[in-house]
Amino acid sequence: MKKFIRKIAEWFRHKYHFYTSPKFNFELVKDLPEFLPERKVLVVAEGNQSDTLAFKCPCGCDSTILLNLLQDTKPRWKYRVTKRGNITISPSVWRKVGCKSHFFVREGRIDWV
Ligand SMILES: [Zn+2]
Secondary structure, eight states, X not given: OHHHHHHHHHHHHHHHHHHHSOOOEEEEESSOXXXXXXXXXXXXXXXXXXXXXXXXXXXXXOOEEEEEOOTTSSSOOEEEEOTTSOEEEEEEEEOSSTTOOEEEEETXXXXXX
């Protein structure tokens, strides 16, 4: 029973962090700028073909995260814009270097794993 209550408390804490975390907007760009804006996912698109997602690591380490969208290159991510106009990225982002952050981007918010 104690375990169960702890689980519930954890779940609430997780949700609370999720909904109170700052939201990421997104923007379509043609070229990657030299400096990435704060809390914004840039969708780099060449014509109709979006090839890269670029944003600053949400942990605050200031690293640039680049995600490949091209079908024939691996690993590959997908993004979609939800009904509410927010960006959702799948699968999760897991940095193997630096801060080793592991998170999902759901509805423009960072969901830490
Ligand atoms: Zn980081």
